[in-house]
Amino acid sequence: MNQPLIQFDNVNKRFGDHNVLKGVCLRVFKGEITTIIGKSGVGKSVLLKHIIGLMEPDSGQILFNGEPMAAMKRGERRRLERKFSYMFQGSALFDSMTVYENVALPLKEKSRLKEAEIEKRVLDKLEALDLLNIDEKYPSQLSGGMKKRVALARALITEPEIVLFDEPTTGLDPIRKNAVHGMISEYQKKFGFTGVVVSHEIPDIFYISQRVAMLEEGSIFAEGTPAEIQDSSDPVVQNFIHGLMAPDRETTGMESRKACEVHFLQERSRLNRHGTPFSVIVFTFDNIDELYEKTGHVGGQNVMNHFIDMLRARLRITDTCCRYGLNRVVAIMDGVDNESAGRLCHRLAQEMTGVHLAIAEPGSDKCFRISAGIADVKAEGNLEDAVTAAIYRAAGLYEFQVCE
Amino acid sequence: MQKALLSFNPVAALGRLTISLVQEIGRIGLFFVRGLFHIVSVPLQFGKIIHQIYFIGAKSVLVICLTGAFTGMVLGLQGYYTLSKFGSEGFLGAAVALSLIRELGPVLTAIMIIARAGSAMTAEIGIMRISEQIDALKTMGINPVRFLVSPRLAAGLISFPLLTALFDVIGIFGGYVTGSILLGINSGIYFSRVESSVRMTDVNGGFTKAIVFSVVVITICCFQGYYTHTRKEGFGAKGVSLSTTSAVVISCVLVLIVDYIVTSFLL
Amino acid sequence: MNRTSIETAVGIFMLIGIACVGYLTIKLGRMQLIGGDHYTVSAHFQSVSGLRIGASVEMAGVPVGRVEDITLDLQREDAKVLLNIENHIKLTDDVMASVKTSGLIGDKFILLTLGGSDDLLSDGDEITETESAVDIQGLIGKYAFGGVE
Incomplete structure (x- = not known):
């Protein structure tokens, strides 16, 4: 592996008698999103504050590009800190300033841009976050979710190289939650920043992160790719992840990915034993980025949710459908062979093509393309293999457009 | 540690107290120096300074006029009855003007500003501290002392002498109202006594005090707010309220102590 | 707002x-916003008891300047007083300066009485003829304890 951008080397921190960090070793790689999960109060925010220098470790060191941060000269340190941006858990908006002033402040104070250029950038960012009509309001007049988005706008306005998110979606409704995740992921792709996210949003956060680290008892308990963490056989990790995944169905009207996997395994064994056919259909939103650009992240999520509602209306009660990544929906239908699944897709495509989802102003030609693929389920392999196969086969199979 | 708890050593306790006191004074001193330095560090923060002059200075004009007028009036009243015992009512103008310019003007102005602006300053900065807004400034690479303290310090250095001058002038006219209009001293004598008794050193002394007080008051009030989170006896909103109280008490007491010290140097 | x-x-x-x-x-x-409308002369007195800096300097009851500084001249063992006089007041070299009291216990001031000389004093010159403060307490004491013939 190449050299990590940020590395925690045996970092300890205690507050009074409470030993919060006990020898944390963590690596964050350039251009990746690293998510830190863990129970509340386990020291995730403390960990994040060490990266940006709001807290200093009692012992151990934090290396930036292999260089210890504590040994840096002041000028060097300041230049480094300018590359960082931090989104606070409690938003930490300046409550005596309007939303516009809040977002514009980092540019006004730290850049040499002209007033007009600042205004343009701020308004662009506010528009992207669906905040345009509240720029004259004060933070105390906003809802918690709006504050979060303003804080996100403020963190991203300087186009930083490293962004630290401290629970960016806590307290948001499911649609906005996914919107924020989509935004983080999109901006990360666009600007290539390195992200460190503290989050409880499992499993959604797995879709946007490349690495996951679990903090437990003051040290990194498990570290790896999202898939590795999810497949971890460690009971502590499993308990933690599934404890957070359970309420998913209530909020989004969909099963968790775990439920899908369980259903898949059940069906596979039934296929093996009795030869009962079942099919896996994968719907991929091909132009989700384009859609986000046109309708904003909330709008994009809304369109997706409408589609999912329509899909669910055509599924039977025994079928399972779940989100699989940011722009994929997987449906598992038992007792249906691939041929009838194909017919279903065909019918769905016919019904939905040109359907107007009445969410945005009528007459706009904002469409999104969905391609559906049907997995050729084999006797072995898990859901992931099936999905990959389905995506591979999806191209040009069933494509339909749903318009607003 | 265990031993120290069991056997109370008064000498060590005194030493501990002294060390913590000296440390605290050092921290306040450094805090002030940082604030002062960033007043002149480029780019200058004109907009914020004007905003603070508005808050500390312009909005205090009414309260300073009121207190100044009544202080002058009561001085006129008391002075008249005391001086008339010696048959020298004519000196009323001198008595009112000198006590206002040398002593009462700077001190009462400082105390009124502590009550009006100082407490608000502590509460505002304290709330910014507990709601992580100061940390947010740091993460943006903005120096919080420069952003929060320096404009207030600059505005204080400008506003205190001006408000003191206003207090003095209003007070002298207040003394004129009681002495001359109500109690019948010749107005020409009143003002000629005012003019002949006041010397430039008195006026300068008054302004010196005003400037020293502004430094003391603004530094203490900002410091208490800025370090709200380090309080051990209360956190959050409770901490802010404690900080505000101690900012007001400490700066009022310090104004009177510093007044004595400056006076003894000036005389 | x-x-x-x-x-x-x-x-x-x-x-x-x-x-x-x-x-x-x-x-x-x-x-003084603009300097130069005053000039300074000095005068030596045996005693300036009660006189203070800023006291007025008068001629025939009209203020013409003020006392700028009072110092002790150790060599001559008397008090040296600097007087700040308005420029348009011309003093002759035989002018007499005396320390007077306004009223019985009032402020001390300097009274200047012009002589008949033609030579004028300029900035930094010294008034030679002086009259010290009247020691009222001494006078009263003498009167009370019978020192007066």
């Missing part, structure tokens, strides 16, 4: 404040 109204309020505040400072320093403190 928008930006312009804040700026206006601050402007008004500054104007009021500066006007008050001006009143205190120029009118009461008599700060």
Whole structure:
């Protein structure tokens, strides 16, 4: 592996008698999103504050590009800190300033841009976050979710190289939650920043992160790719992840990915034993980025949710459908062979093509393309293999457009 | 540690107290120096300074006029009855003007500003501290002392002498109202006594005090707010309220102590 | 409160404040905005008891200047007083300076009485003829204890 951008080397921190960090070793790689999960109060925010220098470790060191941060000269340190941006858990908006002033402040104070250029950038960012009509309001007049988005706008306005998110979606409704995740992921792709996210949003956060680290008892308990963490056989990790995944169905009207996997395994064994056919259909939103650009992240999520509602209306009660990544929906239908699944897709495509989802102003030609693929389920392999196969086969199979 | 708890050593306790006191004074001193330095560090923060002059200075004009007028009036009243015992009512103008310019003007102005602006300053900065807004400034690479303290310090250095001058002038006219209009001293004598008794050193002394007080008051009030989170006896909103109280008490007491010290140097 | 109204309020505040400072320093403190309309002469007195800096200097009851400084001249064992006199008042070299009291226990001031010489004093010169303060307490004491013949 190449050299990590940020590395925690045996970092300890205690507050009074409470030993919060006990020898944390963590690596964050350039251009990746690293998510830190863990129970509340386990020291995730403390960990994040060490990266940006709001807290200093009692012992151990934090290396930036292999260089210890504590040994840096002041000028060097300041230049480094300018590359960082931090989104606070409690938003930490300046409550005596309007939303516009809040977002514009980092540019006004730290850049040499002209007033007009600042205004343009701020308004662009506010528009992207669906905040345009509240720029004259004060933070105390906003809802918690709006504050979060303003804080996100403020963190991203300087186009930083490293962004630290401290629970960016806590307290948001499911649609906005996914919107924020989509935004983080999109901006990360666009600007290539390195992200460190503290989050409880499992499993959604797995879709946007490349690495996951679990903090437990003051040290990194498990570290790896999202898939590795999810497949971890460690009971502590499993308990933690599934404890957070359970309420998913209530909020989004969909099963968790775990439920899908369980259903898949059940069906596979039934296929093996009795030869009962079942099919896996994968719907991929091909132009989700384009859609986000046109309708904003909330709008994009809304369109997706409408589609999912329509899909669910055509599924039977025994079928399972779940989100699989940011722009994929997987449906598992038992007792249906691939041929009838194909017919279903065909019918769905016919019904939905040109359907107007009445969410945005009528007459706009904002469409999104969905391609559906049907997995050729084999006797072995898990859901992931099936999905990959389905995506591979999806191209040009069933494509339909749903318009607003 | 265990031993120290069991056997109370008064000498060590005194030493501990002294060390913590000296440390605290050092921290306040450094805090002030940082604030002062960033007043002149480029780019200058004109907009914020004007905003603070508005808050500390312009909005205090009414309260300073009121207190100044009544202080002058009561001085006129008391002075008249005391001086008339010696048959020298004519000196009323001198008595009112000198006590206002040398002593009462700077001190009462400082105390009124502590009550009006100082407490608000502590509460505002304290709330910014507990709601992580100061940390947010740091993460943006903005120096919080420069952003929060320096404009207030600059505005204080400008506003205190001006408000003191206003207090003095209003007070002298207040003394004129009681002495001359109500109690019948010749107005020409009143003002000629005012003019002949006041010397430039008195006026300068008054302004010196005003400037020293502004430094003391603004530094203490900002410091208490800025370090709200380090309080051990209360956190959050409770901490802010404690900080505000101690900012007001400490700066009022310090104004009177510093007044004595400056006076003894000036005389 | 928008930006312009804040700026206006601050402007008004500054104007009021500066006007008050001006009143205190120029009118009461008599700060000299333009130097050179005064000149200084010195005078030696046996005693200036009760005289203080800033006391007025009068001629025939009209103020013409003020006492700028009072020091002790150790060599001559007397008090050296610097008088600040307005430029348009011309003093002759035989002018007499005396320390007087206004009323029985009033302020001390310097009274100048012109002589008949033609030579004028200029900046830094010394008034040679002086009359010290009358020691009222001494006089009363003498009267009370019978020292007066």
